[in-house]
Amino acid sequence: xxxxxxxxxxxxxxxxxxxxxxxxxxxRKYGEYLPASHEYNFLTLRTKDHDRSETDDYLSTLLHGTKxxxxxPILKVLAADALIISxxxxxxxxxxxxxxxxxxxxxxxxxxxxxxxVVFEIIVSSSFSHLERISGSRLRYTFISAIxxxxxxxxxxxxxxxxxxxxxxxxxxxxxxxxGVLFGNYMNKHIESKNRATVLSAISMFGTLARTIMYPFIxxxxxxxxxxxxxxxxxxxxxxxxxxxxQEHMLLD
Numbered sequence: 540x541x542x543x544x545x546x547x548x549x550x551x552x553x554x555x556x557x558x559x560x561x562x563x564x565x566x567r568k569y570g571e572y573l574p575a576s577h578e579y580n581f582l583t584l585r586t587k588d589h590d591r592s593e594t595d596d597y598l599s600t601l602l603h604g605t606k607x608x609x610x611x612p613i614l615k616v617l618a619a620d621a622l623i624i625s626x627x628x629x630x631x632x633x634x635x636x637x638x639x640x641x642x643x644x645x646x647x648x649x650x651x652x653x654x655x656x657v658v659f660e661i662i663v664s665s666s667f668s669h670l671e672r673i674s675g676s677r678l679r680y681t682f683i684s685a686i687x688x689x690x691x692x693x694x695x696x697x698x699x700x701x702x703x704x705x706x707x708x709x710x711x712x713x714x715x716x717x718x719g720v721l722f723g724n725y726m727n728k729h730i731e732s733k734n735r736a737t738v739l740s741a742i743s744m745f746g747t748l749a750r751t752i753m754y755p756f757i758x759x760x761x762x763x764x765x766x767x768x769x770x771x772x773x774x775x776x777x778x779x780x781x782x783x784x785x786q787e788h789m790l791l792d
Contacts, residue, residue: 601744604737608745613729614738616784620681621722622746623779627772628688628715629750630757634769635695635708642701652705656712664717667724668792677790681721684714685780691715692773696766719746728791 608614636649644652663670667680674680691710698704723739730738760768 604741607734607738608741613789617722617726618742620783620785621719622749624685624776625719626749627776631711637765642704656709659709659713660716663713664720667721678787688715689773689776692769696769725790
């Protein structure tokens with residue numbers, strides 16, 4: 540019985556508790572005493588009262604991270620570039636598949652294309668230092684990667700070739716979905732370790748908020764024209780990168 544109890548306590552989630560009842564315990568459900576020859580384990584659900592102070596602590600921590608972020612001029616510049624271009628790139632998730640299907644890609648091959656996109660994301664994210672050296676500087680790489688994202692979106696929207704559309708999609712995934720990781724590394728260097736978690740959480744919240752705001756507008760545009768929507772995303776990426784205030788000294792490694 541001791542071994543059984545130990546096993547149950549290791550395997551059962553924390554919100555359950557084991558209550559051992561001794562022999563001759565009255566069982567109300569069945570209106571009778573349990574046999575005296577056994578000890579019984581009952582599994583009961585233990586609910587944890589939510590402490591309002593915990594919620595308040597979380598909100599105050601998030602508020603502190605937001606204030607720190609908004610008062611830091613370099614972080615605001617880096618986050619604006621990273622979040623906006625990442626958000627614009629994100630919407631390829633909902634747009635590239637219908638375009639590829641229209642161009643004649645069999646439905647069964649969409650998973651293969653997505654897998655290839657993920658492979659190239661891994662390759663790019665593990666080659667940042669090499670890509671920055673090829674580009675000549677960190678700043679130049681951030682600009683080139685943004686232009687590649689924009690070019691991929693524009694070509695995807697205009698292409699009549701299935702192969703060209705697939706290559707364009709891979710480029711957008713490879714550089715668009717890794718941009719946030721790269722800028723996250725740059726931003727880490729400007730945040731003290733004691734504030735890093737809360738500030739990055741606040742920045743992530745702003746990124747989620749940006750996508751949330753954009754969702755209905757992108758949906759309405761897709762109802763009007765899928766290709767024009769993707770073309771517009773590419774043009775917006777060019778506009779954001781052209782007006783970016785990111786400078787070389789901000790990109791610490």
